[in-house]
Amino acid sequence: MEPFQNVKSIVTPLDKVNVDTDQIIPKQFLKLVQKSGFGKFLFFNWRYDENENMKSDFILNDPKYDGSKILVAGDNFGCGSSREHAVWALDDYGFSVIISSSFADIFFSNCFKNGILPISLESEIIQKLLQETNVVEVDLENQIIKTPSESISFTINSHKKKILLEGLDDIAQTFQYVDEISEFEKKSTVPSVL
Amino acid sequence: MNIVEKILARASGKSSVAPDDVVFADVDKVMMHDVSGPGVLKVFDKLKKQGIAVDKLFDPTKVWVAEDHFVPSADKLSAENIVKLSNFTKNYGIEKHFKYGMGQYGICHTLSHEQAMVMPGDVYVGGDSHTNTTGALGAFAVGLGHTDIAYVLLNGNIWFKVPETYYFKLNGKLPDHVMAKDLILKIIGEIGNDGGAYRTMQFGGSGIDDMSVESRLTLCNMTTEAGAKNGIVEPDQKVVDYLSAKGATNLNLVNGDADAEYSKIFEFESSEMEPMIAKPFSPDNTCVVGEAPSVELDKSYIGSCTGAKYEDLEAAAKVLKGRKVKIRTEVLPAAISIYQRAMENGLLKIFLDAGVTVGPPTCGACCGAHMGVLAKDEICISTTNRNFPGRMGHVESQTYLSSPMVAAASAVTGKITDPRDLK
Numbered sequence: 250m251e252p253f254q255n256v257k258s259i260v261t262p263l264d265k266v267n268v269d270t271d272q273i274i275p276k277q278f279l280k281l282v283q284k285s286g287f288g289k290f291l292f293f294n295w296r297y298d299e300n301e302n303m304k305s306d307f308i309l310n311d312p313k314y315d316g317s318k319i320l321v322a323g324d325n326f327g328c329g330s331s332r333e334h335a336v337w338a339l340d341d342y343g344f345s346v347i348i349s350s351s352f353a354d355i356f357f358s359n360c361f362k363n364g365i366l367p368i369s370l371e372s373e374i375i376q377k378l379l380q381e382t383n384v385v386e387v388d389l390e391n392q393i394i395k396t397p398s399e400s401i402s403f404t405i406n407s408h409k410k411k412i413l414l415e416g417l418d419d420i421a422q423t424f425q426y427v428d429e430i431s432e433f434e435k436k437s438t439v440p441s442v443l
Numbered sequence: 444m445n446i447v448e449k450i451l452a453r454a455s456g457k458s459s460v461a462p463d464d465v466v467f468a469d470v471d472k473v474m475m476h477d478v479s480g481p482g483v484l485k486v487f488d489k490l491k492k493q494g495i496a497v498d499k500l501f502d503p504t505k506v507w508v509a510e511d512h513f514v515p516s517a518d519k520l521s522a523e524n525i526v527k528l529s530n531f532t533k534n535y536g537i538e539k540h541f542k543y544g545m546g547q548y549g550i551c552h553t554l555s556h557e558q559a560m561v562m563p564g565d566v567y568v569g570g571d572s573h574t575n576t577t578g579a580l581g582a583f584a585v586g587l588g589h590t591d592i593a594y595v596l597l598n599g600n601i602w603f604k605v606p607e608t609y610y611f612k613l614n615g616k617l618p619d620h621v622m623a624k625d626l627i628l629k630i631i632g633e634i635g636n637d638g639g640a641y642r643t644m645q646f647g648g649s650g651i652d653d654m655s656v657e658s659r660l661t662l663c664n665m666t667t668e669a670g671a672k673n674g675i676v677e678p679d680q681k682v683v684d685y686l687s688a689k690g691a692t693n694l695n696l697v698n699g700d701a702d703a704e705y706s707k708i709f710e711f712e713s714s715e716m717e718p719m720i721a722k723p724f725s726p727d728n729t730c731v732v733g734e735a736p737s738v739e740l741d742k743s744y745i746g747s748c749t750g751a752k753y754e755d756l757e758a759a760a761k762v763l764k765g766r767k768v769k770i771r772t773e774v775l776p777a778a779i780s781i782y783q784r785a786m787e788n789g790l791l792k793i794f795l796d797a798g799v800t801v802g803p804p805t806c807g808a809c810c811g812a813h814m815g816v817l818a819k820d821e822i823c824i825s826t827t828n829r830n831f832p833g834r835m836g837h838v839e840s841q842t843y844l845s846s847p848m849v850a851a852a853s854a855v856t857g858k859i860t861d862p863r864d865l866k
Contacts, residue, residue, distance in 0.1 A: 267636060267725060271831045276811050279478045280513060280520040294838040299819075325637040328670060329831060330810070331572040333482055333588040353670055354641050355572060355588055362590035420486075420594050424495050 250364045252416035256346050256387040258318040262379040263308055266323035270356065273327070273335040287334055288341030309342075319346045319387060321378045326367075327356025336363045346387045348394075350375050361409050362418050368394070368403045389414060445608050445703035446677050447643045450583045453697070454566045462607040462706065469600045471565040475592055476509045476551045477521070479570025480528045482589035483596065490593070500535050501599030507539035507560055508532050509551035512806045514543035517813035549778025549804040552576040552748035555584075556660060557778045559689040563678040564697035568595055573748055573828065575667045579659035580686065581678030581696060586667070606672045607706035608643040613650025615714025620862045622758060623658035624750060624826065624846035626650075627665040628719040630711060632729030639671030645705070646676050650713035656685040657754040664749045665828055668726035718861050720824075721844040724832045732849055735859040741821040743768070743854035744835070745847050746775035746802075747809040750826025753781045755847040760790040762851035762862050763797040769857040773815050775802040799854070811835045817842070824853045 278290045295307045303310045320339070326349035327335060336359045339347065345365055350372045352360075360367045366389060370378075378385075378396075386395040389410060394401040412422055423430075444452060448460050455466035475483055487497045500506060508528060513521035525543075532540040539560070541548040547558060551569065554560060555577040561567045563581035568574065574586035585603075587595070595601050611630060617623070631638070644666040651659065659676045666674030676682075678696045686694060718732040745751060745759050756776060774794050776782040782804060785791050794801050807814035809827040817823055817836030823843070825835065830842035843859060852862040 269829075269831045271811075271829070271834050275833060279812075280481075280518075280524060294833050325640075325670065328636060329572065329829060331570065331586045331588055332478065333590060336588075351637060351640065353637070354672055355586055358591065359588035362588060418590060420490060420495065420590070420597065421493065423594075423598065 250416045250418050250421070253345070253364060253366060253389055253413040255389065256318050257384055258316070259314065259384050260319040260321045260348070260378055260381055261308060261314045261317040261344075262381075263320060263322040264379050267325045267328055268322050269329035270327060270332050270335040271329055274332065274338040278338075279332060279334055285341050287338035288343065291338040291342045316343065318343055319348065319385065320344045321348045321375060323375065324350045324372070326352050328353040331355045331359075333359045333362070336360055336365055340365055348375065348378060361412060364413065364416065366405075366413055368405070370401065370403060374401055445699040445705060446581065446645065446675055446697055447583055447608055447673070448605060448703075449697050449699065450564055450566060451603060451605055453564070454583075460605045462605050464605045465602055466605060467600050467602050468566050470568055470595050471505060472561050472567040473506045473592065473595050474509065474551055474555065474560070474567070474569035474571075474574065475506075476511050476571060477514065477524055477528055478512045479589055479592060480508060480531065481524045483570065483593045484527060484531055486590050486593035497597065500537070500596050503536040503538070505599075506535075506537045506596065507541070507554075508537060509541045509554055510543045510548060511550045511804075512810060513812055514805050515803065543805075547779050549776075549780070550748045550806055552664065553752065553777035553781070553804075556580060556656070556685075557689070557780045559686050559691040562686070562691065562694060563682060564695050568592065568601065572667045573664055575671065575674045576660055576664040576748055578663040578666075578673050578675035579656060580682055581676065581698075583673060583675065584663075585673050606641060606643045608645050609639060610705035610708045611644060611646045612648040612708060612710045613646060613713040614648055614710065615650055615712060616653040617650070617713050617716055620848055621716045621718055622846040622848055623654065623661040624665070625719040625849075626711065626713055626716050627662045628721050628726070628729045628844065629716060630709075631665060631669050631727045632719070632721070634669055634709070636668060636725055636727040637670040638727075639666055639669035641670075641672055642706070644669065644671045644674045646674070650711070651676055652679070655754060656681050657752045660752065661749060665726070668828055718846060718849050718863075720849065720859060721830060723830055723841040723843065726829060726844060732845075732859060732861040735843070737858060738822050740770050740824055740853055740857050740859065742770055742815070742817065742823040743772040743850045744808055744815065744823055744825040744827065745850050746773065746777070746807050746825075747827040748777055748806075749828040750847050750850070751775055751777040751781070753784050755826060756781065756785050756790050759847040759851040760793040762848050762865065763799065763855070764793050766797055766855045766865070768798045768854040770854055772797075772799045772854040773802055773808075774799055775807045775814070776804050778804050808835050824850050824859060826850050
């Protein structure tokens with residue numbers, strides 16, 4: 250995983266609550282297991298009509314937001330199925346920060362496994378960010394979102410911050426300690442799996 | 444400590460744990476299916492490229508695999524995923540692979556109890572959000588993403604933040620024609636679809652004592668729809684009898700201490716429940732059937748890990764016996780073992796006589812993959828667990844969630860119907 254860098258981008262305002270993983274990536278794409286390419290199916294039913302033409306009224310199809318790396322949405326983002334494809338699709342599309350007033354549990358956890366930063370903020374701040382039209386900067390090291398008019402601080406578990414900044418997923422992180430683990434296992438009477 | 448805290452303390456080698464503690468817990472059982480399995484393989488490929496050894500699992504005897512979402516293969520891609528999954532289980536020495544078309548197979552969450560794959564007191568993780576189902580046996584049963592499952596497969600453990608527990612005290616036996624599905628829809632309607640977020644939802648009280656194991660499975664299954672980390676019921680003699688009948692031995696029941704603490708206690712009068720539905724497009728958009736909108740239904744679907752256990756089929760058959768369906772209706776038993784009992788006990792005949800189609804066990808149209816998906820503007824009443832836009836087919840189709848009895852009664856009239864109102 251790539252280390253998480255500061256992100257400077259305009260925000261894509263997705264003013265919806267309970268955005269579930271069926272909407273983020275519908276079931277027909279769950280059969281795909283190639284490493285990339287899920288981005289084009291992100292929010293498929295919202296982005297395309299029946300003939301797979303872009304729907305002009307959906308926010309992601311507004312050229313103004315091309316290249317945006319920050320998605321802002323309402324409460325309970327990522328609810329529903331555990332499909333990690335939802336995070337893969339957001340990542341592949343180009344989002345590296347998701348900001349919401351709350352996240353569903355498994356989705357939240359899946360973000361960190363794939364280098365995406367989910368930020369949880371008060372609903373009033375979300376309402377303000379949904380209106381923000383300028384470029385904002387997300388600074389993970391200092392836990393600050395800078396808009397032209399203010400600095401918004403956010404909280405994050407220190408362990409999760411570290412794995413994002415160092416670009417480690419849980420597995421890679423464990424394997425950083427492979428020598429210590431092997432040493433421990435040598436002394437252990439329990440059979441080793443490493 | 445309550446039951447979840449006791450299970451996590453045991454699994455992490457600690458004498459006690461409390462909510463918000465972070466523990467590294469040994470995992471007793473791991474499950475993946477034909478969607479999460481190929482996802483896990485993708486994670487393994489990534490690790491291999493990073494030079495990390497992925498040639499051995501922590502313990503293949505603790506891993507089991509189900510084929511359920513895209514079987515019978517809906518197209519070439521899903522057929523290829525089954526081949527990949529089969530090669531994976533062969534290469535890693537996983538013997539418990541429930542294959543479509545070969546003896547016992549079915550929906551993963553149904554196999555977890557029908558085939559006694561999970562025991563009381565287990566830490567059980569699965570690559571699917573409805574893994575919560577199996578908490579009804581008294582296990583800590585949690586759904587994980589693909590990367591986390593890959594991690595568990597290699598290391599045999601994973602960290603958890605010990606969840607706070609919401610205790611739902613259920614008072615009294617459910618009335619006739621009212622099922623566990625009605626009760627859990629009522630609860631989700633009250634607490635909202637993130638009302639249990641990051642928390643354990645534990646069910647107890649006289650309503651649980653009076654409830655079958657299968658009904659408890661329905662409650663725990665739907666805790667996912669309230670955003671819960673897991674659902675759980677303390678195991679009692681009913682669970683012991685249920686699992687013993689399936690050949691399980693040496694059960695170690697874990698129960699909460701007398702002074703167990705809960706962060707919040709809710710009370711529901713289960714004896715006063717009414718048949719419920721959840722309207723489109725969220726499981727928390729509930730009302731009693733008596734206040735349901737008057738819509739013309741196109742389809743009734745009785746299937747899934749939520750609503751096609753033996754007891755569910757039996758309840759639907761009770762309603763359909765001697766009647767004919769007015770709209771197209773499908774019953775997909777959730778596992779072959781259930782299908783077989785339904786055949787032996789005459790339920791299949793009741794369904795066929797009523798004009799219902801009985802399909803093979805699979806997740807089918809529940810996740811909108813195949814086997815009877817909905818067209819634009821079609822309206823379905825379904826015993827499944829989610830009714831998000833497009834969940835069961837076209838994004839402009841609609842799904843009402845209900846109990847098997849309400850789905851069966853509605854099949855007879857073509858409108859959303861309280862089973863008590865059938866003449």
